[in-house]
Amino acid sequence: MRVLISGAGIAGPSLAWWLQRYGFACTVVERSPTLRTEGQNVDIRGAAREVVRRMGLDDEVAARSTGEQGTRFIDGAGHSVAEFPVTHSDTEGATAEREILRGQLASLLYEQTRGAADYRFGHRIAEVRDGEREVTVSFDQGGSESFDLVVLAEGVNSRSRDSIVNTAITERSLGLTIAYYSVERSAADDDWWRWYNALGGRTISLRPDNLGRIRVSLSFLSDARVDSDPDLGSPKDELTERFRDAGGPAGRVLAGLADADDLYVERLRQIRADRWSNGRTVLLGDAAWCATPVSGMGTSLAVVGAYVLAGELAAHVHHQDGLAAYERVMRPYVDQAQDLPPGTPRLAHPRSRPGLAAFRTALRLAGSPAFAPVRRRMFAPPADRLQLPDFRHLETTRSS
Incomplete structure (x- = not known):
């Protein structure tokens, strides 16, 4: 079976890893001219951790740990x-x-799959013509090819989703904007994730990495866009103005913002698609179900979704049955991840002094031994609430 995967982030290469285990031929196209190796800290939890174990990559992931000691x-x-x-x-x-x-x-998954999958960077799908026996794909760079299945493992801003899968999309804004970048590590930095709340619904977050830098995120309650659109002004200028009086580490991180070349800004919104597949095309990852970073489940959903999609395709003779099983297994898991605790993200972004005082009081209580059950509910996303299907018996059958 010939599978075209659009997107070389986390979900796409994870899917390629599993599909090649079952004897599928994979082509991965990525609109970026090179592998995108930027990004902030992500975690692998629960069912995703078990998938990584089944891939034999748990030690590899551990060796690349950021070394974060806690929050x-x-x-x-x-x-x-x-x-x-x-x-x-x-x-x-x-x-x-x-x-x-x-x-x-992303680099680890790419290294694990580039020998078996055909990676094409700087390529983008232009058109998909679905047929009874195959799907014909035209590319922006010219030319067309036929495949048995097309997987859109793209991000929340997928440009192909609506035109190719023809699914109804509902977007739910969380009213939160986050800016990500990195600054130089100083002698005063340690290996803890430091979270600072400023009045006005603003937070500054500093997290360690294993490259000698500190990963910064600035978040604030707002539905307004702050990005690189020239009509909206400079994002660095707007962020500097918004956090100028925030106090705490604001001076240090804003000084670093001026020279940052890895700034990325997003307005958080969840994506809900009424269906994930249509004919011989299927959605995977944030293009299908973005739960947003505040869910703590984005990477885990991508890894688990790739495992389930590949396994169900291998387990069924007809691709339609495999796609239906994939959605049947993953839908409840995704729904749980998108069902954020009441008040998220506003409770963690208090606007007023009384609100900030109440938030810090709640944190102190949650940090005490007597409130361990509360702490577990506060910081444990629904990462274990999925009984992973076991497809290991299919690996030998398909690859032999």
């Missing part, structure tokens, strides 16, 4: 308000046991 909420003077050390659980804690930079995970 520390700080005040304007840098003093600890509450601390939550990393746990050795597959699911619990704001900091997971398997923390890795997105770019390093």
Whole structure:
């Protein structure tokens, strides 16, 4: 079976890894001219951790760990308000046991699959013509090819989703904008994730990596766009103005923002598609079900979704049955991930002094031993709430 995968992020190469185990031929196209190795810290939890174990890559992921020791909420003077050390659980804690930079995970998956899959960078799907026995794909760069299946493993801003899969999309804005970039590590930095709340629904987050830098995120409550659109002004200028009086680490991170060449800004919104497949095309990852970074489940959903899609295609003679089974297994898992706790993300972004005081009081209580059950509910996404299908018996059958 010839499968075309659009997207060389996390979901696409994960799918290619599993499909080649079952004897499928994979072509991966990516609109970026090279593998995108930028990105912030991501975690692998619960069912996704088990998938990584089944891939034999758990030690490889651990070797690329960011070294994050836990999460520390700080005040304007840098003093600890509450601390939550990393746990050795597959699911619990704001900091997971398997923390890795997105770019390093993408590189690992690419290295594991580039020998078996045909990667084509700087390529994009222009048109898909679905037929009874195959699907013909035309590319922006010219030329066309035929495949048995097309998988759109693209991001939340997928340009192909609506025209190719022809599914109804519902977007739910979370009213939160986040800017990501990195700054130089200083002697005063440690290996904790430091979270600082400023008045006005603003946060500054600093996280360690394994490259000698600190990953910064600036978040604020707003539905307004802050991006690179020239009609909207400079995102760096707007972010600087918005956080100028934030206090705490604002001075340091805004100084670093001026020279940042890895700034990425997104307005958080969830994606819900009424169906994930149509004929011989199917959605995978954020293009189908973006749960947003605040769910703590984006990477885990991509890894698990790829495993389930590949396994169900291998387990069924007809691709339609495999696609139906994939959606049947994954829908409840995705629904749980998108069902954010009440008040998310506003409770963690208090606007007023009383609200900030109440938030810090709640953190202190959650950090005490007596409130361990509350702490687990606060920081444990629904990462384990899926009984993973077991497709291991298919690997020998398909590859032999």
